[in-house]
Amino acid sequence: MKNFAVFASGSGSNFQAIVDAVKAGEITANLSLLVCDKPGAYVVQRANQARIPTFVFNPKDYPTKADFEKEIVMLLKDRNIDLIVLAGYMRLIGPTLLKEYEGRIVNIHPSLLPDFPGKDAIGQALAAKAKWSGVTIHYVDEGMDTGPIIVRERVRIEENETRESLQKKIQEKEHKLYPSILQMLLTREDVNHDKKTCAN
Ligand code: GAR
Numbered sequence: 001m002k003n004f005a006v007f008a009s010g011s012g013s014n015f016q017a018i019v020d021a022v023k024a025g026e027i028t029a030n031l032s033l034l035v036c037d038k039p040g041a042y043v044v045q046r047a048n049q050a051r052i053p054t055f056v057f058n059p060k061d062y063p064t065k066a067d068f069e070k071e072i073v074m075l076l077k078d079r080n081i082d083l084i085v086l087a088g089y090m091r092l093i094g095p096t097l098l099k100e101y102e103g104r105i106v107n108i109h110p111s112l113l114p115d116f117p118g119k120d121a122i123g124q125a126l127a128a129k130a131k132w133s134g135v136t137i138h139y140v141d142e143g144m145d146t147g148p149i150i151v152r153e154r155v156r157i158e159e160n161e162t163r164e165s166l167q168k169k170i171q172e173k174e175h176k177l178y179p180s181i182l183q184m185l186l187t188r189e190d191v192n193h194d195k196k197t198c199a200n
Helices: 013-023 042-049 065-078 095-101 121-127 163-187
Strands: 003-008 030-036 054-056 083-086 105-109 132-139 149-156
Touching: 003 013, 013 030, 013 042, 013 163, 030 042, 030 065, 042 054, 054 065, 065 095, 083 163, 095 105, 105 163, 121 132, 121 163, 132 163, 149 163
Parallel strands: 003 030, 003 083, 030 054, 083 105
Antiparallel strands: 105 132, 132 149
């Protein structure tokens, strides 16, 4: 079985959906590590409850991004991690991690990329009065929510949509879509990125 790590910074509802999918046998791979850059984030409690090992760090305790990423790479190598899964990890992946894991890092984003990248994608879609938003899962490169797209699913924005109602619809979609895509990526022979197999 393949091993994977989840990186998260916040509440961790996607992390929880992934934990539940592993428990239910819908993801047949080992969730070996949670990496969290926000001590005190609720996702750490979720990991403790599920008995998933954690590496929780404060970036301010390291002189540079390369320093904490070197430590993370060591931990990932120790655990033979095949795939890094970003689930609300609100930090750009730097060259140190990318060099080791390029093509083996995926991210989920609450918009139809390339629309509304970066922070507060839901607020951006509402401010733009968009009729549609959605969820994108993509491979990670050095950019902000760039990188080859694996899948996108649309969510309709209604006339009377609020931030809360749109977030709920998007997250419900995320919680189903991410586990199913992860199962696909983690059970095929090669988790390395192959552009020819990507469908938009
Ligand atoms: C998710 O909606 C995810 O798509 C988004 O953060 C949220 C984390 O929620 N990620 C980004 O905006 C990345 N640019 P969660 O902590 O409840 O899983």
